[in-house]
Amino acid sequence: MNSDAIKDLLLRVADDELIIAHRHSEWTGLGPLLEEDIAFSSIAQDKLGHAQALYSILHEKFSLATPDEMAFMRSEVDLRCCHLVELPNQDYAFSLMRHFLYDAAEYLRYSMLTKSTFEPLAQLARKVHGEIKYHLYHATTWVVQLGGNGTTESHDKMQRALDEVWPFALGMFEHGPYEEQLKTEGIFNGEDELKITWLNYVKDILNRAALIIPADAKHVLGGRHGYHTEYMAPLLLEMTEVYRTDPAAEW
């Protein structure tokens, strides 16, 4: 099996999980309701666990650095996350919409990966899939509630969030350098197939939420090749602060 292709795929998924976990965790203590505070914090904790499990596969099967080193010691250009996960939180509508579009893709991605010919990834995907179902359930409930069953104000906020987030969400499906190899070897059926199933899913939910997908949106690309937004450097600085101060610290 093409190990460079597997490594690149694992990194993409793990880095997305790590960075969105950090963004979601920024709601801890600040959520608009206690339950939502707990929800975003729990989702962040799950995502961090998923990232750690993926970094562990990279460490154990491909001798890459330890999960902690992968999370805290790499420079920006080595990260393979998409721009969607890097954007700073704004209002709650923004975070909910990002959470929805991201988790729909993650849920479907892991569904595809349960059939991966790379068995360690397939096993993890079978496990993680059941957890992300809860994330997607949470996101979908709120998108439909605030978009379709809420007030004009909540609907407008969700629409504004969708307009803003959509081009970045399309960037989740940016091809990595090994797209063909991944498909040929049955490791992952590819971003294009994922995007089609994702579009079908989100269109249905957004329709129920009376929200309109922006027409002719551009895809925001670059993350899968190490180019990131201006928000990435400050995020990394904050996220890695404790580790850089004392790499042996346990917390």
Next chain:
Amino acid sequence: MTVPQIIEHLHSVKDPEIPTISVVDMGIVSKVEMQSLDRVVVTITPTFVGCPALEVMKRNIEHAVMGIGIKYVDVIVSYDIPWSSNRITEQGRAALLKHGLAPPVRYDDTVELQLDVLNETPCPFCGSMKTILKSPFGPALCRSLHYCNNCLQAFESFKPV
């Protein structure tokens, strides 16, 4: 020492967050192998991948097996057999209830679990089915928040996964 004896002994290792249930009844222990008279390998499958109690459980299992005279104990984490809430034993379900947690709704794992079943969680205090899901996320990754419209109590449930 035999494998069944070791498993029996592992009932003394409790979930650090739910002290009424053992790691065996929780379905976390997926395999115990005796490689030689003084070497045992215990394979565990985590409930939730990001569960912070995992390291503590690994350590406690190791100490428990060493405590019955096994010199070398390896505890390995594997997703070979993925954990599902259906792995919790009947005894384990009773232990959850004793802790005030509604046991996870049992589901048919040959079809995709629909999370709407969370609205059909019986109240752990009065047994009523007149309950609603308040949030699919609770004070630990494995718990959801509910409310009973019969006895007017908030309660937590172990999530079906």
